[in-house]
Amino acid sequence: MKESTKQRALFATKFAAIASTVGSAVGLGNIWRFPYEAGTHGGGAFLICYLAFVILIGVPVLCAEYCLGRATRSNIFGAYRAAISGRLLHKLGYLGIISSLLILSFYAVVAGWTLEYCIESLMGKLDFSNPEEGHQQYLTLTTGWRPVIWTVIFMLCNAFILLKGVTKGIERVSNIFMPVLFVLLLLFCINSLTLPGAKEGIDFLFVPDFSKISSKVLLGALGQAFFSLSLGLGCMITYASYFSDSTKLAGTALLTALLDSAVAILAGIIIFPAVFSFGVSPQAGPTLVFEVLPNIFSQLTAGGVWSTLFFLLLFIASITSTVSVSEISVTYLCEERKLTRTKAVLISTVISLAGGVLCAMSFGPLRDFTICDRNIFDIFDYVTSNIFLPIGGMLCSLVVGWALDRKTLKTQFTNNGSIRFRFLPILVFFLKWICPAAIFLVFLDSIGII
Ligand code: PFF
Numbered sequence: 001m002k003e004s005t006k007q008r009a010l011f012a013t014k015f016a017a018i019a020s021t022v023g024s025a026v027g028l029g030n031i032w033r034f035p036y037e038a039g040t041h042g043g044g045a046f047l048i049c050y051l052a053f054v055i056l057i058g059v060p061v062l063c064a065e066y067c068l069g070r071a072t073r074s075n076i077f078g079a080y081r082a083a084i085s086g087r088l089l090h091k092l093g094y095l096g097i098i099s100s101l102l103i104l105s106f107y108a109v110v111a112g113w114t115l116e117y118c119i120e121s122l123m124g125k126l127d128f129s130n131p132e133e134g135h136q137q138y139l140t141l142t143t144g145w146r147p148v149i150w151t152v153i154f155m156l157c158n159a160f161i162l163l164k165g166v167t168k169g170i171e172r173v174s175n176i177f178m179p180v181l182f183v184l185l186l187l188f189c190i191n192s193l194t195l196p197g198a199k200e201g202i203d204f205l206f207v208p209d210f211s212k213i214s215s216k217v218l219l220g221a222l223g224q225a226f227f228s229l230s231l232g233l234g235c236m237i238t239y240a241s242y243f244s245d246s247t248k249l250a251g252t253a254l255l256t257a258l259l260d261s262a263v264a265i266l267a268g269i270i271i272f273p274a275v276f277s278f279g280v281s282p283q284a285g286p287t288l289v290f291e292v293l294p295n296i297f298s299q300l301t302a303g304g305v306w307s308t309l310f311f312l313l314l315f316i317a318s319i320t321s322t323v324s325v326s327e328i329s330v331t332y333l334c335e336e337r338k339l340t341r342t343k344a345v346l347i348s349t350v351i352s353l354a355g356g357v358l359c360a361m362s363f364g365p366l367r368d369f370t371i372c373d374r375n376i377f378d379i380f381d382y383v384t385s386n387i388f389l390p391i392g393g394m395l396c397s398l399v400v401g402w403a404l405d406r407k408t409l410k411t412q413f414t415n416n417g418s419i420r421f422r423f424l425p426i427l428v429f430f431l432k433w434i435c436p437a438a439i440f441l442v443f444l445d446s447i448g449i450i
Contacts, residue, residue: 010244016171017247018255020320021230021239023174025260026181027321028110029228031314032289034264035271037224039282041217044208047268049221054257057438058225060430061393062236062253064400067412069240070249071404075331076234079241084403092395093332096234099388100328101348103233105355106380107325108158111318112150112360113290115157116141118311121304126294138291143367147360155356158322159349162330163342174320181313182259185266188310192273192296201272204282219446222439223386228260230324232389232396238327249413250421270296286377287363326352355380386446394439401431 011017038046072079076097080090120126126137140146161173192198226232240249271292275282278295282288293310297303326348333344358366362375371379400409409428413421 011171011242011247014244014247014252016175017243018252019174019178020171020242020324021236021252021256022259023178023317023320024230024235024239024324025228025256025321026178026263027317028107028114028314029224029321030260030264031185031267031317032110032286033227034224035267036284036286036288037220038205038268039272039275039288040285041220042209042212043204043272043282044206045210045212046217046221046224047205047265048208049213049218050224050264051261053222053225053438054229054261056430057222057393057435058229058231059253059257060427060435061226061231061397062229062256063250063413063427064396064431065231065234065236066240066243066249066253067409068396068400068404069237070243070245070247071408071412073241075241075335076237076328077332077336079234079237080399083399089399092392093234095388095392095395096232097329097332099233099384099392100235100325101352102355102380102384102388103227104158104322104325104348104352106359106377107318107322108151108154108352108356109147109360109377110286111315111322112147112152112154113142114311114315114318115154116146116150117290117293118308118315121297121307121311124304126297126304126307138287138294142287142290143364145361145364147363148357151356151360152353154318154322155349155353158319158326159345161319161323162326162345162349173316177313177316178320181317182263182266184310184313185263185270188296189266189269191300192270195273195277195299197277198273200276201274202269204276205268205272215442215445215448218442219386222390222442223382226389226393227385228264229257230321232392233325233384234328234392234396235324237396238331239324241331246415246418248415248419250423250427286381390439390443394436397431397435397439401428401433401436 011020034050038050068079068083072082074082077090077093080093084090117126120141193202230236243249271289272282274280274292274296275288278292280288280292280295284291293307297307300306326345329348330341330344333339333347334341339347359377359380362369362377366376369376374382409424411417413424413427
């Protein structure tokens with residue numbers, strides 16, 4: 001494959017490249033989605049499967065996406081076209097575009113709740129004096145028509161950052177806020193560990209009951225690993241196209257996976273002790289975190305201040321993720337369809353907004369519209385995270401493992417011979433065989449074939 005020499009905007013420093021990919025990976029997936037998925041799938045058993053998938057499949061596929069992105073310096077279509085030239089297979093890039101628009105739709109709803117909680121607590125409108133009150137407020141904020149408005153506001157913020165340009169805006173935001181979020185999570189962890197009944201929550205999260213591992217748990221954990229690491233839809237391909245030549249791909253992949261999983265575990269340590277302490281069901285689903293957090297703030301001195309700070313950081317973490325999701329369709333429209341960046345941002349925002357409005361209404365006016373017991377929001381989430389992303393990851397793994405030539409792989413992982421990378425043969429073996437086979441087996445298992 002011919003290495004690309006195209007001039008593109010690049011992340012200024014190695015730290016910025018790491019902070020930006022971590023910024024994409026760390027978001028609502030860790031703090032909102034991980035606790036609710038773990039809650040509905042048996043706690044410890046889910047955590048074990050999730051971590052196993054992150055290590056065995058997530059890290060290699062992340063390496064594959066980074067490699068493809070930097071070698072081609074292109075959007076998902078351009079990257080596949082360069083790697084498998086002449087074959088129609090690159091049209092599979094559409095799967096990434098569709099996934100990104102669907103993810104943006106439901107993600108914006110949760111990010112909208114976050115923004116609303118932040119503004120409401122800033123204005124002192126949230127009453128944290130008792131848990132009952134907190135529960136009522138949570139119902140008002142997440143149901144009815146209000147979420148539609150906040151989804152729209154969030155999408156406009158997202159579009160604004162996209163128009164300002166990704167590398168500069170995201171770089172700056174990620175560099176500053178990601179470390180602050182991490183520290184705040186640590187503080188909240190300490191607080192949760194001192195709650196009465198905390199041990200029950202910790203046991204739920206860390207003591208696995210292996211009898212609970214089922215095909216549903218495996219598929220859920222696989223989907224969570226992909227969602228959380230922003231894998232399978234070309235997001236990391238696009239971000240790696242902004243990496244400089246000196247960014248170490250394997251090291252960055254490992255660090256991204258490590259920090260991402262650490263944040264998910266911290267979120268679990270914050271949420272589960274509180275779930276048991278305040279008598280909330282761990283199976284509450286997508287609204288779990290928003291139901292539990294007000295309880296936590298209600299027993300803190302100056303709960304409103306903590307709440308404002310927490311939701312502000314969560315909002316920032318969400319926007320660094322949504323910007324990376326949006327970049328997939330925006331770079332596609334700019335580079336493949338030759339649209340201006342403004343038009344591309346407009347089109348991608350309008351499409352995902354339409355989906356976002358449907359998702360926002362699925363806890364209120366459209367709550368009775370369900371398929372197989374899932375509302376529109378759940379369907380968007382389930383189909384993308386558990387099906388589309390693993391399929392996308394499997395394809396990327398196969399393309400990099402089988403179609404990319406050894407020379408390109410070596411150049412990418414050794415930064416053109418300037419560093420050593422002894423694990424290349426193992427990585428290629430995982431990409432050719434282990435990752436695709438494991439994903440395929442989880443699929444077969446989930447449809448009851450094995
Ligand atoms: N990884 C993000 C999170 O955990 O919040 C969500 C996400 C971002 C998914 C970008 C997919 C993506 F392309």
